[in-house]
Amino acid sequence: MRAVVYRGINDLRVETVPVPRTGRAELLVRVAACGVCPTDIKKIQYGTVAPPRIFGHETAGTIVRVGSAVRGWKTGDRVALHHHVPCLECHACRHRAFAQCAQYKRTGITAGFEPAGGGYAEYVRVMPFVLPGVVKIPSRNTFLEGAMLEPVNTVLKAVKRLNLLRGDAVLVAGQGPIGLMFTRVLALRGIRVLASDLLDSRLELARQFGAKWIMNAGSAGSGKAPEDWRTPRPRGTDFACRTAELVKRLTGGRGLDAAVIAVPSDEVVREAQQLVRGGGQVLLFSHTRRSTETSLDLATICVDEKDLIGSYSADFLLQREVARLVFSRKLDVRRLITHQFSLEETAAAIALASGPTVESLKIVVVSDYLRLSTNRNRELF
Ligand SMILES: [Zn+2]
Numbered sequence: 001m002r003a004v005v006y007r008g009i010n011d012l013r014v015e016t017v018p019v020p021r022t023g024r025a026e027l028l029v030r031v032a033a034c035g036v037c038p039t040d041i042k043k044i045q046y047g048t049v050a051p052p053r054i055f056g057h058e059t060a061g062t063i064v065r066v067g068s069a070v071r072g073w074k075t076g077d078r079v080a081l082h083h084h085v086p087c088l089e090c091h092a093c094r095h096r097a098f099a100q101c102a103q104y105k106r107t108g109i110t111a112g113f114e115p116a117g118g119g120y121a122e123y124v125r126v127m128p129f130v131l132p133g134v135v136k137i138p139s140r141n142t143f144l145e146g147a148m149l150e151p152v153n154t155v156l157k158a159v160k161r162l163n164l165l166r167g168d169a170v171l172v173a174g175q176g177p178i179g180l181m182f183t184r185v186l187a188l189r190g191i192r193v194l195a196s197d198l199l200d201s202r203l204e205l206a207r208q209f210g211a212k213w214i215m216n217a218g219s220a221g222s223g224k225a226p227e228d229w230r231t232p233r234p235r236g237t238d239f240a241c242r243t244a245e246l247v248k249r250l251t252g253g254r255g256l257d258a259a260v261i262a263v264p265s266d267e268v269v270r271e272a273q274q275l276v277r278g279g280g281q282v283l284l285f286s287h288t289r290r291s292t293e294t295s296l297d298l299a300t301i302c303v304d305e306k307d308l309i310g311s312y313s314a315d316f317l318l319q320r321e322v323a324r325l326v327f328s329r330k331l332d333v334r335r336l337i338t339h340q341f342s343l344e345e346t347a348a349a350i351a352l353a354s355g356p357t358v359e360s361l362k363i364v365v366v367s368d369y370l371r372l373s374t375n376r377n378r379e380l381f
């Protein structure tokens with residue numbers, strides 16, 4: 001079969017590798033779609049894990065082989081996969097800190113080499129310990145929707161870490177695919193969302209996803225698109241003042257109840273700490289790069305009781321709720337998918353995801369047998 005093999009930093013090669021062998025308690029799945037995720041991009045660009053590996057973990061496809069000991073699945077079933085599943089029994093799991101569970105940290109889906117998800121290949125092997133993470137895709141839904149379950153789960157998990165009441169005001173900083181999912185999930189819960197981004201096209205979508213207010217973070221509310229949004233905006237005190245005034249006005253002087261930081265910027269965190277009311281929360285979602293340098297005002301946490309929290313990865317127990325959210329299309333993930341690439345074009349898909357354009361949002365690698373549409377970057381199957 002063909003697979004995209006990570007051979008070193010920024011070195012992805014389309015190679016022919018053996019179709020994975022599967023055991024009695026395992027499944028073989030033919031991959032239909034696999035989302036491009038920033039966590040994989042980071043590993044490819046910074047070489048944080050040793051090659052060779054086959055990445056891709058937001059995977060949906062069709063079961064083509066069922067081990068004799070596997071119950072509940074048959075060939076032809078259309079499924080979404082989770083590459084991590086917690087044991088539900090260890091100390092971390094009893095505290096519902098699933099991402100810290102030793103079993104959870106093991107990757108249970110592979111297309112060969114050291115298991116790394118394997119979604120950028122034609123077939124993947126699903127190991128016994130991640131079988132509880134296999135979700136059936138309803139006939140009315142698409143593989144693309146199935147491939148979005150994992151990222152939506154990470155968002156819902158994070159939202160559940162926030163102590164919110166209906167009508168609360170929450171900033172979602174960054175309206176990429178993840179930020180837009182936050183905006184939608186919060187809006188569905190009756191939260192008034194202030195969505196910020198540097199791109200007006202994304203803010204428009206945020207509005208359609210239920211944001212009550214939108215703010216261009218390059219111009220603090222003027223709504224003007226910056227000519228080159230990739231160069232950092234001059235922020236500074238002027239910007240911060242105008243944003244603070246805006247938030248005061250929107251919240252009747254009280255401040256935000258919480259802020260979700262879906263951009264990897266420390267400055268945005270500092271700003272959010274100012275915008276959140278005493279006792280509120282600032283949640284970090286995109287600060288996945290380790291660093292020892294930070295200059296946060298810790299008194300905002302101690303004296304003002306503004307919690308600084310994080311959330312990483314998915315919560316296995318939310319799987320059903322996530323499936324309902326996506327498959328009912330209350331959160332219509334199809335609107336987030338702007339580009340589809342073939343397996344051979346995976347390197348280009350990753351390049352686009354790491355340097356997004358005005359119109360790009362979620363990027364998905366799809367298998368040839370699904371690429372039936374003539375206008376594949378618009379049409380959704
Ligand atoms: Zn992911």
Ligand SMILES: [Zn+2]
Pocket residue numbers: 086087088089090091092093101102103104
């Ligand atoms: Zn555990």
